[in-house]
Amino acid sequence: MIDVLIIGGGIAGMEAACTLHDLGFETLILEKEKQLGGHLRNWDTLFPTKRKASEVLEHYVKEIQQRGITVYLNTDVTSVKKQEDGTFELNTGREVQFKTKTVLMTTGYALFNAERKEEYGYKIYDNVITSADLEKILQTAKGELRSPSGNSIQSVAFVHCVGSRDEKSGNHYCSNVCCVTGVKQAIKMRQLLPEAQVFNFYMDLRMYGSGFEEMYREAQEQWHVQFIRGRLSEVAETIDKRLQLKAEDTLSARPLRMHVDLLVLLVGMESNKAAADFAQSCNLACAPSRFVQPKDFHIESNKTNVEGLFTAGTAIAPLSVFDTVNHAKAAALSVSEYLKKNN
Amino acid sequence: MQKQPKSTQWSLYQKEIANDNYFYGRSCIRQNFFPASEKTFLKILREELGKTVLEDPNHTTCTGIGYHSDVVPFDTTQTVVARQFSLMTAMGLKNMALSCITSFGLYTEILDTWHHFPEQLAKIRELLYKATKREFELPENIAHASDVIYKFRNEIAQKAKYKLVNKETGEPLRVVEHIGCHYSKMFPQSGVGGAEFPQVLSGMVEAFGGEIVDYPERRHCCGFGFRNYLVQANRAYSISNTKKKFESMEPFKPDFIITNCPGCPMFLDRWQYAIAEMEGKTYDAQGKGIPVLTYEELAGMVLGYNPWDLGMQMHQIGVESLLDKIGVAYNPEDKYKDIHGNQLPVPECPASLRGKILDTKHK
Numbered sequence: 001m002i003d004v005l006i007i008g009g010g011i012a013g014m015e016a017a018c019t020l021h022d023l024g025f026e027t028l029i030l031e032k033e034k035q036l037g038g039h040l041r042n043w044d045t046l047f048p049t050k051r052k053a054s055e056v057l058e059h060y061v062k063e064i065q066q067r068g069i070t071v072y073l074n075t076d077v078t079s080v081k082k083q084e085d086g087t088f089e090l091n092t093g094r095e096v097q098f099k100t101k102t103v104l105m106t107t108g109y110a111l112f113n114a115e116r117k118e119e120y121g122y123k124i125y126d127n128v129i130t131s132a133d134l135e136k137i138l139q140t141a142k143g144e145l146r147s148p149s150g151n152s153i154q155s156v157a158f159v160h161c162v163g164s165r166d167e168k169s170g171n172h173y174c175s176n177v178c179c180v181t182g183v184k185q186a187i188k189m190r191q192l193l194p195e196a197q198v199f200n201f202y203m204d205l206r207m208y209g210s211g212f213e214e215m216y217r218e219a220q221e222q223w224h225v226q227f228i229r230g231r232l233s234e235v236a237e238t239i240d241k242r243l244q245l246k247a248e249d250t251l252s253a254r255p256l257r258m259h260v261d262l263l264v265l266l267v268g269m270e271s272n273k274a275a276a277d278f279a280q281s282c283n284l285a286c287a288p289s290r291f292v293q294p295k296d297f298h299i300e301s302n303k304t305n306v307e308g309l310f311t312a313g314t315a316i317a318p319l320s321v322f323d324t325v326n327h328a329k330a331a332a333l334s335v336s337e338y339l340k341k342n343n
Numbered sequence: 344m345q346k347q348p349k350s351t352q353w354s355l356y357q358k359e360i361a362n363d364n365y366f367y368g369r370s371c372i373r374q375n376f377f378p379a380s381e382k383t384f385l386k387i388l389r390e391e392l393g394k395t396v397l398e399d400p401n402h403t404t405c406t407g408i409g410y411h412s413d414v415v416p417f418d419t420t421q422t423v424v425a426r427q428f429s430l431m432t433a434m435g436l437k438n439m440a441l442s443c444i445t446s447f448g449l450y451t452e453i454l455d456t457w458h459h460f461p462e463q464l465a466k467i468r469e470l471l472y473k474a475t476k477r478e479f480e481l482p483e484n485i486a487h488a489s490d491v492i493y494k495f496r497n498e499i500a501q502k503a504k505y506k507l508v509n510k511e512t513g514e515p516l517r518v519v520e521h522i523g524c525h526y527s528k529m530f531p532q533s534g535v536g537g538a539e540f541p542q543v544l545s546g547m548v549e550a551f552g553g554e555i556v557d558y559p560e561r562r563h564c565c566g567f568g569f570r571n572y573l574v575q576a577n578r579a580y581s582i583s584n585t586k587k588k589f590e591s592m593e594p595f596k597p598d599f600i601i602t603n604c605p606g607c608p609m610f611l612d613r614w615q616y617a618i619a620e621m622e623g624k625t626y627d628a629q630g631k632g633i634p635v636l637t638y639e640e641l642a643g644m645v646l647g648y649n650p651w652d653l654g655m656q657m658h659q660i661g662v663e664s665l666l667d668k669i670g671v672a673y674n675p676e677d678k679y680k681d682i683h684g685n686q687l688p689v690p691e692c693p694a695s696l697r698g699k700i701l702d703t704k705h706k
Contacts, residue, residue, distance in 0.1 A: 115350040119539045123350035234539070236559035237344060239594040244559040 002028050004335055005090060005100035007077050007274070010038025011321060012313025012328040013106035014060040019332035020104075021067045025339060028100070029069060030092065032076040032274075036061055038108050044138040046321055047177075047184045048211030056321065077274070079281035086308055086342065101342070102308045102335050105278065105292065106328065109269035109314040112163030112171070120159065120265055121235040127151075127243055128235060130162075130267045131181055138188065145192050147262045149241040153196050155260040156189050157245060158182045159232055160202040164268030164318075173289045175268030175318040179205050180212045182266045183219045190223040198225045199260070201232055201247055209320060228256075235263060269318040282306055292316050302331040308342075310335050344557040356527075356537030360494040361438035361484040365396045366431035370443035371404045373605040373637075379654030380639040381442050384488050387642055391502060392495055396440065399430040407445035411569050418470065421463070424453050425471045429479035437483040440491050444604040447487040448525025451533045454481065485533075487526060489603035489638045493535060493543045496550040504647030507553030509598075510670040515554040516598040519633075520544035521588075521611065523604025524564055538562075544601050547638060551645045553598075560591035566614060567606030582621075585614040589626040589633075596627075599634040599665045601641050611635045616659045619696040632660035632696050644671060651677050660696075 004020050006013045009031030020027045035041060037060075043053035064071065072094070079091045080103060090098040114122035114130050121128045126149040129137070137145070147153050160182050164175040179202070186198045205227065207213040219225040230248045238244055242259045249256050271290035278284045278292075285293040285305040292315045295303035302310050312331035313324040365388070369381055388394040406423050409415035427450075431439060441447045457464035471477055492499070507516040522541045527534025536542030539562070545555040564571075566585035571577050588611070602608040612635040619625050619632070627633050635658065636644070643653045650671065655662045656678045666673055679687045 115352045118350065118352040118537070124344055124348045124540075126345060234562060236561060237557065238559055 001087065002026050002098065002100040003339055004028070004102050004104055005030065005088070005098055006104045006106055007090075008038065008106035008108055008315075009033075009036040009071060009073075010106060010108045010313065011040055011056065011060060012108070012315075012324050012331075013104070014064055015325050015328035016104055016106060016312055016332045016335075017069050018060070018063045018067060019329055020335060021069055023332065023336050025336065027069055028098070029064070029071045030075045030077055030090075030098070031071060031073050034073050036064065036071060036073075039111070039132075040321070042132060042136055042139075044135045045184065045188070047180045048209065048215050050184065078277070080278055080309070082282055082306060082308070088308065102310060102338060104331055104335055105274075105304075105309065105311040105315050106313050106331075107272045107274040107278075107315050109318065110272045112169065112175075112267040112270050114162055114265045114267050116169055117162055117166075117265070119234050120162065120232065120263070121237070121243070122265060125235065125237045125243060127241060127261060128263045128265065130265045131158075131178065131185060132267060134185055134264050141192070147241075151241060151261055153193055153261045155197040155199070155258075156186075156193070156262045156264065157199045157201060157258075157260045158186055158264045158266055160200065160205075160266050161231070162265040162267050163270070165203065171268060171270065171289070173318070174206065176206070176208070177318060177320050178266040178268055180207060180209065180215065183207075183212075183216050183225070185264065186225040187215070187219050187223050190225060198223070199258075200225060200227045201230055202227060203229070203231060209322065230256075269314060272315065275315060282309065284309065289317070300334070302327070302334040308338065310338075353536045353540035353542065356531055356534065358486075358490070358533060358535055359484060360486045360490045361440075362494075363394050364436055365394065365438050365440040365486075365491070366434060366436040366482075367396045367398050367488075368402060368405070368427060368439060368441040368443070368446055369398070370446065370605045371408070372609075373442055376605060376609045377637050377640070377654055377657060379652065379657075380637040383639040383643040383648065383653055384442070384492070387499065387639070387646070388491065391646065392498060397434050397436060399434065402427060402430055405443070405446040405449055407443065407449045408569055408573070410449065411445065412573060418467070420449065421453050421456070421467045422470045422474065424450055425467050425479055426475060426477060428482060429471065429475075429477040431482060432478070432480045437480070439482045439485045440488050441485070442488050442605075444487060444523030444525045447485070448529055450485055451530050454485065455530065457481070487543070487603065489526075489543050489547075490535060492638050492642050493546050496547045499642050499646065500550045500552075503551060503645040505645050505669050505671055507548060507551045507645065507669065509668050511668075515552055516668065517556050517596060518548045518553045519556050519558065519561075519592050519595075519597040519600040520548060521561075521565060521600055521602045521604075521607050523602070523607055526603065544603055544638060547641065548601060551641070556592065556595045556597050558592040558595050560588045563588050563591075565602070565604070565607040566610045572610070581610065582614050582617060585610055586618055589615070589618070593626045597633055598668060599636060601636050601638060603638050608635045608637050612659045616696060625696050629664065630696055631664050634658065634660050634662045634665045636662070644669075647671075649673065649677075651680070
């Protein structure tokens with residue numbers, strides 16, 4: 001029987017797997033995609049250092065390989081059943097059934113589907129993209145960056161809180177990382193397109209982490225990014241494929257209308273569908289936000305209402321890479337304590 | 344907009360539209376602005392589609408304009424609307440079809456209010472009873488009359504004599520659709536397609552063979568906006584809103600505009616003339632203005648009804664350019680004849696705004 005079965009091979013799963021392995025436990029990772037890494041695989045750079053995300057990813061993949069931790073790729077967990085003896089049985093699309101003493105759920109998050117905010121025109125107008133799309137574009141960008149319709153880019157606008165703090169989409173929570181991602185990406189656009197104007201439409205700028213506020217200041221002072229407090233009311237397309245934006249500048253209390261060549265929607269995080277599936281199969285408690293509800297948010301944030309089933313990272317709430325890694329390490333210690341007590 | 348957008352999120356906004364047996368609520372101002380449109384709606388429903396549509400001569404204003412202009416209190420408005428419901432109830436009907444967008448928005452708002460505040464419904468029942476001894480049931484279905492035409496758009500298309508196609512080029516006509524603000528901006532779920540990409544008119548246009556123009560100010564107010572116009576000092580604001588829309592749609596070269604609100608066709612039509620007089624500007628290549636149709640006129644036109652029976656001679660912007668593009672048969676000499684065939688005075692306003700007005704006023 002395996003000591004710890006980790007569901008999800010993103011950074012939380014990989015960090016916890018390495019720590020648990022080093023603590024002497026037999027650890028196995030089930031990853032639904034064909035590669036380890038989760039969303040990080042599609043990210044270009046990380047805030048606040050602006051280092052390449054691939055560096056972090058490669059570090060973890062190498063650590064997993066060096067330890068010889070078993071990883072099942074292309075493996076989607078369909079149910080988690082707790083047995084009478086306190087162990088777990090997991091069913092997947094594979095024929096083999098997994099038996100484990102503990103489960104660590106690091107299933108991460110799902111990106112908000114920006115199509116649900118149809119007033120912003122995602123997948124309706126060519127030059128409306130999401131922050132995740134921009135990261136992918138930046139990963140492979142060579143030469144002059146042009147809009148998806150092929151136009152040169154003279155102005156770019158970012159919209160904060162797309163699918164977060166939003167009644168319409170049913171997500172009342174803050175996604176934590178979009179504000180600083182918007183600042184990071186705005187700086188990047190000014191670096192790549194020195195002649196372009198860059199605007200960020202925001203409600204609040206929540207620079208909660210180390211180095212975030214400094215980067216926000218850098219964006220204004222060094223890169224002249226213009227921050228406008230107000231949300232867009234609508235986006236429309238002109239005949240030459242530019243985008244007409246309407247918003248209210250709530251600081252100057254004036255409506256505004258402007259045209260940009262590229263609009264970037266800073267999409268938030270939502271609970272992964274896996275959380276709902278787990279909740280159904282093993283009575284896992286979820287919060288009103290639909291993320292996993294920790295047993296005790298302050299003292300036992302890695303435990304769930306199901307004894308022996310632990311969680312880490314963005315399965316419980318939107319978190320940065322920094323917070324995810326720390327939460328995963330804490331989860332490993334929590335699992336370790338449980339195994340020592342119950343063995 | 345992409346030719347075939349990858350996202351059609353708006354299609355999630357659907358509403359149930361009753362199939363038959365409607366209580367028809369007329370509009371106060373449409374009967375003056377475009378008097379044949381409501382008659383055409385009844386003719387299409389009754390004669391083409393075989394539906395039952397009943398009216399009551401005791402039906403009154405819903406007070407919508409007064410309500411939105413802050414001169415009629417909400418309790419009064421609710422009681423008046425409750426009385427309309429009592430007329431429907433007395434006829435044994437449960438489905439309302441409303442001609443006016445503002446009435447439709449107001450009825451929707453009132454039903455939503457009563458849903459959330461049942462005590463308010465109880466109060467209005469009591470007020471109506473005290474005032475009139477009338478009682479009422481809530482309607483099971485409320486549709487705007489354009490919803491009804493939208494529902495039967497394919498049946499109408501099958502019976503249609505004409506398609507929205509340029510007879511010379513074979514290309515679909517390019518159509519601007521303008522949705523009344525009160526259709527779904529307040530309650531997106533009450534409109535087909537929601538507030539951002541309503542399908543009620545675009546669905547009709549596409550069923551009749553035309554192509555929709557998505558231009559930047561598509562959602563902008565027509566310029567009526569009640570107090571924008573009703574307060575005389577605000578009329579510059581009214582016309583500047585209309586102008587903003589025309590400047591935005593001009594590069595897309597629309598062949599005509601279709602609307603579903605009482606005020607919108609009036610203002611989009613009349614203000615074109617005013618702008619031409621004031622600034623010497625028209626928004627079409629020929630200087631004739633862009634024809635503005637109601638959805639009933641559109642449906643009647645494709646069904647082959649005589650344009651003058653549809654009341655199209657009431658428009659400020661002549662519709663002949665559109666009729667000629669499609670190849671609709673009409674007799675120009677009958678345009679200003681009464682129902683007995685007597686010639687009426689021909690308005691001074693010319694067919695070509697730029698050709699006549701500018702020549703006479705701006706030289």
